[in-house]
Amino acid sequence: MSDTTHPNELVLVPGSFAYSALYEPLITPLRAKGLIIHALDPPCFPASYKKGTPSPSMYDDAAFINAFVTKLAEEGKDIVLLAHSYGGTPATESLKGVTKKEREAQGKKGGVVRVAYLTAIVPKIGEHLAQVISAAAQGGAPPIEIDEDGWMFQPRPDLTAAIVYNSLSPERGTAEAAKFGKHASISFGTNLTHNGYKDVPVSWFFCEDDLCVVPEVQETAINVIEESWKGTERQGKKVDVTRVKCDHIPIHSASEELEKWVEGIIAKGGKE
Template sequence: MKLFLTLPLILSCIFFETAKAFKHKPAVVLVHGAWVAPSFWNLTAERLRADGYNDIVITDFVSGKITNPPTSTHRDDVALVQEALKPLVRAGKEIIVVMHSYGGLVGSDAIEGFVKKASYGSVGGVIAGVYSTAFIVEPGKALSDYFGGSTPAFIVPDPQNPAYVNVDNPLDILFNDFTDAQAAKYLPDVRPAAAATFGSKAQYAPWKDIPCSYIATALDKAIPPALQKSMYDAVQGQSLRKWPFYEVGGGHASAISKAANVAKLIELADSK
């Protein structure tokens, strides 16, 4: 009798574990920040692929390429990220959007209209947002609002085109925890950013619709740890649920210097 009672339970456990093993992992869209190239995410992407995340898209920006006239707002970059989301949603993919630095402004607005709606029976869509040392910009605010209405001293006009800005001493501000070999590899990829993107205002708060998490960096000189925490604290009361707050010991570009750690924390957004 006991055999007949326990056999269905055993079979259900086997089925559950098998289903977990064959569960399709979500797609991951990686949105980098200002001044860096898409290669910023390469090491993290490699780690994710090694863990079975095969659908990875690394987006790029218009605002990081000098044009005439210059890109006026972050909305041009939002459009590019949304173009990356569209085919994934059409293919029925669940998506985690991972954002870094300025990419927090861009990625947040790009998620609007792409959230997975279970109540509507949709299969594909964004299911989580991960802010990796990223700005959490509330609707109606701009990046400059988080620096007292101006720009930090390390941001300087591009000498060739004042409509763009550069990082003064990127080795110290962006790559302060890098080895010499890492710095030599990534410094050539540093590029200008459109100055006007720092004044364009956010329009959407994805944290009201999807679970989000934050990866903080203790050695960051571009977004100081205190600012990271204050942005995080400011949105907890208006979020779908309280965000996990993780910390890694790296600088601003921890997706390179701490790629293994960052990848594992991204994967936690898939632990449903």
């Protein structure tokens, strides 16, 4: 049962190539404070990889997230959905029918009350991750190879670290990047069909030194979200943005700021 001091539960969707365990340095101290956090390992992510398994798509991730969130909502839970990096795309796609606004219209309790993006990829409807990243790449992309089953992997942790852990020492960054696993390649080229953020408050943790999801990409996504609110009951609202000078994976480079931010979005829930 949820702690009544913290009525909202958080569902975390990781970034690509990442196991949910990567976020334990963030999750563990928050759980110690009584916060309820669920960290997912959707189909396109390393935990699901098995040799000989065909590469799933972003839509498989979205369906997985939707099913998990629906189960919590059916229990009457109010949910904050937090997505990092690639996770922003399936998380956004997954929200069809599970926001609290949509469920209340059907006489149901529970649902997603806030979407929070951690330096995430949020394409426009009809676009996909690869388009968004290639349009504004500054730091370049780490080398990616694809195996015979269509799963991507990063063969050079040192080069990956230079892009995603650029706030850390090369040695530590490389050690962290070496923990990444395989990620389904189709997921990067699957178009967004649903702008799930349109019915809920949105928060954004803006990583100003991100060389992967660069500031231009983050700013564009924020603008797209706010544009989607024009002509709706949310017209005039702004994305709640927290800006921090840190790299793409601030679990280590901005741990205190990130922990405070996550605690804050859980406390806010659906409140503006």
